[in-house]
Amino acid sequence: MSITDRRARDKEEFRQKILDTARDLFVVYGYDGVTLRKIADAIEYAPGTIYGYFKDKEELIRALCIADWEAFEQSFPRDHHPGDPLAEIRGIGAAYLRFALAHPNQYRLMFMTPKPPELHHLDDATLAKCGDPARDGYALLRQTAQAAIDAGLLRDELRDPDLVTQTLWAGVHGMASLEITLGRDSWYQWLPAKARIDAILDTLIFGIVREGGRKAQA
Numbered sequence: 001m002s003i004t005d006r007r008a009r010d011k012e013e014f015r016q017k018i019l020d021t022a023r024d025l026f027v028v029y030g031y032d033g034v035t036l037r038k039i040a041d042a043i044e045y046a047p048g049t050i051y052g053y054f055k056d057k058e059e060l061i062r063a064l065c066i067a068d069w070e071a072f073e074q075s076f077p078r079d080h081h082p083g084d085p086l087a088e089i090r091g092i093g094a095a096y097l098r099f100a101l102a103h104p105n106q107y108r109l110m111f112m113t114p115k116p117p118e119l120h121h122l123d124d125a126t127l128a129k130c131g132d133p134a135r136d137g138y139a140l141l142r143q144t145a146q147a148a149i150d151a152g153l154l155r156d157e158l159r160d161p162d163l164v165t166q167t168l169w170a171g172v173h174g175m176a177s178l179e180i181t182l183g184r185d186s187w188y189q190w191l192p193a194k195a196r197i198d199a200i201l202d203t204l205i206f207g208i209v210r211e212g213g214r215k216a217q218a
Contacts, residue, residue: 018039018054026113034057077095097172097176101176146161179193
């Protein structure tokens with residue numbers, strides 16, 4: 001490896017260290033409770049070092065959100081099962097929960113940590129992904145929900161794919177947030193995560209299928 005390559009690698013590793021440290025701090029203290037100085041203190045470097053990578057806190061958290069969202073989106077299965085949208089819904093839900101349980105701090109920052117309004121303004125690159133099932137997990141689930149509606153698999157009153165999508169999302173988010181916040185609390189006798197994942201997915205799918213509709217298999 002050349003000196004130039006080694007320097008580039010070291011620089012990228014340090015940038016990742018800044019992002020990982022910042023994520024942990026944002027989760028604990030919230031956006032307003034974290035400064036670049038606090039991040040610098042946590043990694044034991046001068047604040048000016050961080051300014052060499054990020055011009056301000058907003059740029060840092062935006063880079064962090066982009067990286068975490070990209071990893072999240074790539075975790076979804078996109079293998080199409082013609083004629084079996086319920087199996088696809090189950091696969092998407094299982095992937096969502098696996099990501100949340102495997103990456104709790106990423107999940108906390110994305111879905112459980114309030115962010116300032118300016119971070120909700122999407123840049124052109126992010127907007128280009130919106131609504132594309134190949135790059136947008138919400139659009140992927142919505143497309144699959146629409147396929148289930150079109151196939152006549154869902155209850156008659158569930159004709160709005162956004163309602164179905166948001167209801168399913170709320171269900172898996174509920175389990176993810178409980179596991180992340182209370183999963184190690186000895187007050188509760190938690191059953192194995194796989195058993196609870198199977199149960200919540202079965203319950204959600206059973207709740208939307210029409211009477212006599214089949215249950216999607218794992």
